Amino acid sequence: MPLAFVASRPSPGVTLNLNKKVTLSSLALALIMIAVLIVVSLLSFRQFSIMSAQSQVRTAAEIIRVSLTEDMVNGVISKREGLLHRLSEVPGLKSVHVIRGSNVERQYGKGNEGESSADSIELKVLKNGEPYFTILDEPANPVFRGTIPFVATRSGNPVCMQCHDVAEGAVLGAVTVTMSIEHMKQDALIVSGIMVASVALFMLLMLTVLRRMVKPLIITANDVQDAVSHAIRGDFHANIQQRTNDEIGQVARDVNKLMLFLHKGLSDIRQDVALLLKHKPSEEGNLLVSTVGMVQGLIDASQFKQAIEEDESKTEIYQRLSKEVREHFGLRHFSIYEVQSNKNLMTPILVDGELGAPCRWCDPQILLRSETCRARRTGHLIDSIESPGICFAFHPPEDGEEYRHVCFPVLQSGMVGGVLQLMFGIDEIERMKEVVPYLRVYLREAAPVLEAKRLMETLREANLRDAMTGLHNRRFLEEYTDTLVAGTHRRKTQMSILMLDLDYFKMVNDTHGHDAGDTVLKALAKVLTQSVRGSDMVIRYGGEEFMIILQDTDGDGAELVSEKIRAAVEALKVQLTGTVLQKTISIGLAVFPTDSDTFWQTVKYADVALYHAKETGRNRVVRFTPDLWTDEKIY
Numbered sequence: 108m109p110l111a112f113v114a115s116r117p118s119p120g121v122t123l124n125l126n127k128k129v130t131l132s133s134l135a136l137a138l139i140m141i142a143v144l145i146v147v148s149l150l151s152f153r154q155f156s157i158m159s160a161q162s163q164v165r166t167a168a169e170i171i172r173v174s175l176t177e178d179m180v181n182g183v184i185s186k187r188e189g190l191l192h193r194l195s196e197v198p199g200l201k202s203v204h205v206i207r208g209s210n211v212e213r214q215y216g217k218g219n220e221g222e223s224s225a226d227s228i229e230l231k232v233l234k235n236g237e238p239y240f241t242i243l244d245e246p247a248n249p250v251f252r253g254t255i256p257f258v259a260t261r262s263g264n265p266v267c268m269q270c271h272d273v274a275e276g277a278v279l280g281a282v283t284v285t286m287s288i289e290h291m292k293q294d295a296l297i298v299s300g301i302m303v304a305s306v307a308l309f310m311l312l313m314l315t316v317l318r319r320m321v322k323p324l325i326i327t328a329n330d331v332q333d334a335v336s337h338a339i340r341g342d343f344h345a346n347i348q349q350r351t352n353d354e355i356g357q358v359a360r361d362v363n364k365l366m367l368f369l370h371k372g373l374s375d376i377r378q379d380v381a382l383l384l385k386h387k388p389s390e391e392g393n394l395l396v397s398t399v400g401m402v403q404g405l406i407d408a409s410q411f412k413q414a415i416e417e418d419e420s421k422t423e424i425y426q427r428l429s430k431e432v433r434e435h436f437g438l439r440h441f442s443i444y445e446v447q448s449n450k451n452l453m454t455p456i457l458v459d460g461e462l463g464a465p466c467r468w469c470d471p472q473i474l475l476r477s478e479t480c481r482a483r484r485t486g487h488l489i490d491s492i493e494s495p496g497i498c499f500a501f502h503p504p505e506d507g508e509e510y511r512h513v514c515f516p517v518l519q520s521g522m523v524g525g526v527l528q529l530m531f532g533i534d535e536i537e538r539m540k541e542v543v544p545y546l547r548v549y550l551r552e553a554a555p556v557l558e559a560k561r562l563m564e565t566l567r568e569a570n571l572r573d574a575m576t577g578l579h580n581r582r583f584l585e586e587y588t589d590t591l592v593a594g595t596h597r598r599k600t601q602m603s604i605l606m607l608d609l610d611y612f613k614m615v616n617d618t619h620g621h622d623a624g625d626t627v628l629k630a631l632a633k634v635l636t637q638s639v640r641g642s643d644m645v646i647r648y649g650g651e652e653f654m655i656i657l658q659d660t661d662g663d664g665a666e667l668v669s670e671k672i673r674a675a676v677e678a679l680k681v682q683l684t685g686t687v688l689q690k691t692i693s694i695g696l697a698v699f700p701t702d703s704d705t706f707w708q709t710v711k712y713a714d715v716a717l718y719h720a721k722e723t724g725r726n727r728v729v730r731f732t733p734d735l736w737t738d739e740k741i742y
Contacts, residue, residue, distance in 0.1 A: 512529060
């Protein structure tokens, strides 16, 4: 059966194509790079602005310290306000505020009104002698503030402690300078803007170049995707244009070669499998799916053959074939017949999956005259799909549904050894056209295995039957004894054993020859077979001695059957050349497990009874009794 082959392909509405991915990825990277550049440049300019402002504040503080020292040395310290006023007029400086420390106040007084501490920052600087810097984020104009301490030291010229009565390291005072950094902020923004614009322009150029370089790859990738999608649908006629001479162009060339190779390879495989199937598949549809399905069908048939080769009997093979027809091919109505060519008979083995069911879809006449079956007579496939009503032996039930049938002859040694019949409605005709070729392969694989099993059964049967009379022989009895005994015990019944021997048979051979003796034995075998049930067994025990096993029969019933046999043999007339012979027979009877719980001991008892019948006049039936057994030795 064709194998379903499903391949998923990406949905165009869900996934982005490669071109969009490259563009969006490049834009995202560019935006990230610009954002990082802006952040880094602003942070760098901010840090630079702070450091520059600190340097300027320190410079202004040093100028103030030097100027105040010189004024003190020159005795013009009272004019220090002018200096501070002039400094405040320097572009960028907003204010200059000098704070007198407690040591200076103690020595020289509080000084001017503006020289006292104004806030907590200045008090902190006067206390710890550490400079303090901060940015005051005013709404319109960011301002940088720095408070620098004046610390007494012995170095320099002049030395601070020449005028101040303090210890070295003491804080004499501090100066607070505020300055605008608006111009620095504007400069930073301008420079950052220039950098960002430069980077954006560079990224735009790079994206343009990248797109031009990637475009052949994207187009080739799209072509490859389209070719693969068509290949999944069974179309391998891809023709991808080679746009470059690099690796991308090589990919295009290789894909074209691959598609041509796949198309040719699948087409060749398809043709080879079609030859094996003896069926030309439709050229329409998916080449890949149909080819895979055809190959899988052959694999399934091969696995089926491996399985039936290990089955024990023909019945097991038929049952396995029935299972494949039902489960693998999905058919409910079918019949499997076995042909007995030497008897012109057909036997239904399985009907609609039921073992041993009666003929259901054909005229029962085919069972008795197998030549009325068209498939059996011709050895050809009988197909009512193409030729409705082709076989007159097809008799479907009148249930209102219109049926079609296909009958497969199973050829064995050049002859039809069996027939597989399929029945189906007209709505399944198209599916059956695909099923029929694969079933022919299954039957072709099964035919030699069935033939081998038939030959083995024939050989075994020949080994277990007497060639002249067709009766089972003693070897069959030895193999079947355990089954007989087990069945008798399971059913809790009795089994009667009859030992039979023709009276004065040696005289027939001596007087009329061995051919006459063989004729008498054949006639006797026929009488014995006709005198018992089909479930009973007639066995040629040796020479003119026979055994009959009557299953589920007690001693009284066995005596009645024995008398019937004796009378039938006495009345038998055997026609020989120039004469007619009539013979009599002596019969010994024993019952298992009544007379003995051992089968072969019971046989011995029946033989003892037969010996007694011979001694007491022949042509009689003697039932074993314990007084007949004088030999204590167990058989």
